[in-house]
Amino acid sequence: MAAPHSPKHRCLAVCAPGLEELTAGELAGLGIGFGRRIAGGVIFRASTRQLYAANLWSRTATRVLVRVGSFQATTFASLEERAREIEWHNWIGSDAVPTFRVSATKSRLYHTGAIAERLERVAGGSRGGGVSESDRTQGFVVRVNHDKVTISVNSSGAPLYQRGWRGPQGKAPVRETLAAAMLLAAGWDGTQPLVDPMCGSGTIPIEAALIARGLAPGWQRSFAFGDWPSFEPGTWASVAADAAKAARPGLEVPILASDRDAGAVDATAINAERAGVVDSISVLRRSLSEVHRPGVEPGWLITNPPYGKRASGATDLRNLYARLGQVAKRELEGWSVGLLVADRNLAGHAGLPFEERLHTTNGGLDVCFLTTKIRRSPPAA
């Protein structure tokens, strides 16, 4: 039972495992208190305004779910009866089709397909019409655990890492949410120079430019809540107006994106243009060994070198990491370095004393984000 004045929505911000602290920190920054971390997410209560803002502003969450019903059910009849009490008309427009993703553990109702079918019938039937011809869907997530059924509506729609700017994919792009998580975990806030010398399709520099410019990660996309019959246009307009006010036009620090591959450089330029940050990123074609310190201010080199499985050969890759270490020591004294890697042993070839900041997954692969500071060499005696 909610306390009398607690915000009305019971929400779960789903994130990749390992990013929970960062997601909770982002929610706290939006004035959302008491985010409780669970594996792969943060549970919180939100007003409608905060729910909209969480979708627009979270750089690390994958989606935001809102609980719409929770009850015990051990038979299909009781499932349907209790499901009829849910106010589906708040979440499903007359031209939208409800879809259900169900998981069931240790429960008498275990046939996930049959559970989804019953709920589709109840929720679809509550709209009054027959089956809609529309392509528009409204997703629901259902968890049945020890006979307790919890139903949540997906307020985000497409995953939040689909910011709306990605055109060219590049070879092995890092997810936008993970690129942002690396920057946040590093404590990079847009006031220091940033270099990504293996930028691929540009995800890290583009997410960096969005942070530095105060741009909401979701400013170019729409969200499922915008199609809900209970949508509050005035509340959304006010959230969007605040986001427009938060945006800064230019940057005072350089963000440098480079790659030896011409296709990657083109992809970065196109994606930066699409993201509205092309003026904030210098994109150039060069190999890692040509990296030079940009200016005198210390900054961050943050990059995602090729992973073992996708490289041409293990020796090449060991050499690449060794070269990265040499370049960092030669050019970036006083700077910090952050690498997203799938293989810590490989990172060892850089010869730098890395610490692990994040451990998570990217495209199903276990990865960690390692950071270190390049010490200033002692003056010659």
Ligand SMILES: C[S@@+](CC[C@H](N)C(=O)[O-])C[C@H]1O[C@@H](n2cnc3c(N)ncnc32)[C@H](O)[C@@H]1O
């Ligand atoms: C895993 S991808 C980076 C993906 C990128 N983070 C993204 O989101 O699209 C690694 C990149 O390193 C580049 N690369 C490999 N060896 C390089 C070298 N010696 N100098 C510069 N770039 C290199 C590849 O061309 C590739 O684009």
